[in-house]
Each structure stands twice: as C-alpha cells, then as structure tokens.
Amino acid sequence: MSKHLQYNKAESKDVGYILNVLSSVHTVDQKLKEEFEKHLLRLRIKKDQILFNENEVCEYIYFIVRGALMGCTTHNKQKITTYISIENDFVSSISGLHGSDHSQEYVIAVEDTDLLAIHNNELNRLFTYHFGLNYIFRVVLEKYYKAAQQRSHIIRVGNAKERYLYFAKTNPGYLNRLPLDLVASLLNVKTSTLLSIRKNSSKPKEGNVDLAEFGQKLERYVNDHQLFRQKNIRLHSLAQKVGIGSHKLSVVLNSYFNKSFIDYINQYRVNWIKDSIRNPEIMQNFTLEALAYSAGFSSRSAFYNSFKKLVGMSPLEYSRNIGEEIL
Structure with a gap:
C-alpha cells in the first residue's frame, strides 16, 4: 500500500x-449503520x-465519490x-479481493480522486454478522463480473470499431472525459x-447542443414532475414539456444517456417501484401489478x-429479498 496515503475518519455526510x-x-439495518460510522x-x-x-496486499475496499481510477498490470514490460x-x-x-492474496494488478488515479474506504478486516467481520451486507456485495x-465478461468477449471476437461502439454504449461519458490512450489500452x-x-463515428452537433446541460x-x-408515471408519455410530448425540440431530445437520450426513449423512461419507473417495495406500508396495500400501473x-x-x-431479477424475487430482510 502506498506509504503516502493519508486516511482520515469519514464525516457523517460521507457515511450517509x-x-x-x-x-x-x-435495506441497511441500524447496527450496520453504526459499524460504518465507526470504521x-x-x-x-x-x-x-x-x-x-x-x-502488495490491498488492505481496503474503496468507493469512488469523485474522480477516476484505472487498474493496470504489466506484461513483457508493457502496461496493460x-x-x-x-x-x-x-x-x-x-x-487479492478482501485482502486474501497479493495483488497482480496496480491501481492508479486518472484524475484527482476522492475515495471512501473500509478495511478488509472490518468488512470480513461484518460479512459474518450481517446478511444484508453479503447480499449487497453479491x-x-x-454487476462487475457481467461487465467484465461482456468486455472480454467483445475484445476477443469484436473488431476495433465494435470494441469502440461497445465501450461508448456501456460507458456513457467516458470517451469525452478520459485520455484516449487509456481507453485504447483497455480495448x-x-x-x-x-x-x-x-472521428468517423462522431455525429454532427445539432446547433452546438450542450448535451450535459440539456x-x-x-x-x-422528469424527477420534479414524475412524467414517467404517465402511460401515454411520448418523446414528442416530453420534448414539448421540457422545452426542447424532439430531435434535440433524441440526440440527448442517445448521445448523453446512451439509452432509447423507452429504456430511459422505464429506468425511472423501475426505480420508483423499487422504492415502493422497500416501504412495508405500501406493500400491505398494493400488489406489484398495481404498483406497475401506477408507475x-x-x-x-x-x-x-x-x-x-x-435489476437482474424478477420483481417478485426482489420483493421477497426485501421482505426477508425486514422480517
């Protein structure tokens, strides 16, 4: 572990x-919350x-609050x-996950980076007593291994353009943010x-649209007005409500969010349903189908x-997992 790293106790806002x-x-129970406040x-x-x-043995597991990191290894004196x-x-x-062995890779900051960390000794102890934490890290x-499998597959069988398009789709915003040589090395x-x-794949900018701003x-x-709950919401009507043209909205969805209109709206609907499932009072009065129509x-x-x-599981499976934790 780098000798120059300075760890400080996390503030309450970091814990939150x-x-x-x-x-x-x-669901995170009160005892687990108290453990994170301590460690x-x-x-x-x-x-x-x-x-x-x-x-080296990596002693911690980290969470990136702001910034970017890359994992690297060396082969025949070449960085990969x-x-x-x-x-x-x-x-x-x-x-060397959970400090179980020496690391075969090193990790370096691509940008100035703010991190939260918990020591593997504490994390392994918490795994023993808190089912919820085990489920979260599962x-x-x-999620990580699915992404890694997809990435390794496209690198093995895809040509250079297919690798580029895969990366652009699965990592929206990375290409405009990260040094191109790092992305090239990854792919x-x-x-x-x-x-x-x-250069050949880039689309012409529509009136210098600031994608991030739009x-x-x-x-x-969409958050303030919960427009996703309208069953008849369409790209054209959404564009009118937001105050931008339909074509510009399509550019924002495809280029900034890397999502189709329906996937973008359904993500909001699913997140709203997940929040509702976590509320026992709501689940006592509504079926999953009723929540779906309401969403x-x-x-x-x-x-x-x-x-x-x-989500990677059916709504019924998700509901049962949440219910088991509450019980």
Missing part, C-alpha cells in the same frame, strides 16, 4: 452517502498517484489497462486506430421484462 448507495440495493475512512489521491501496487472506474464504483484488488460483484487497439474510428435539465424536469407501465409483461432487464 455510502449508506444511501448500499440501501439502494438492500469508514476517507482519503484523496492526486492524478497519477498509485492507490496500491502490484505484489484492465479496467477503468469512475464515480459510484467500488474498487479493490481483483486478484449484487455488486455480479487493446492502437490509439491512432481508436482516434480514427471515433441532459441535466431533462433529469430535473406508468401499460402491461404486466412490459413491467416484468423491464424490471428483470434493469
């Missing part, structure tokens, strides 16, 4: 932040600073980028090749298909 992230997956740490590392080295992570990602040694690991293509593909405006409006889904099949696609 990480608990909100964890509770979005599974959660925070640190900041500068761009190009190493978080941990190859052949194995992953890139940004805000709201957990990061630790893959080969979901986190499943195992030459930087010059990636630059050429990116994207944030859209998020605020804006027009059919049971559309609800179940979208929920499983976005």
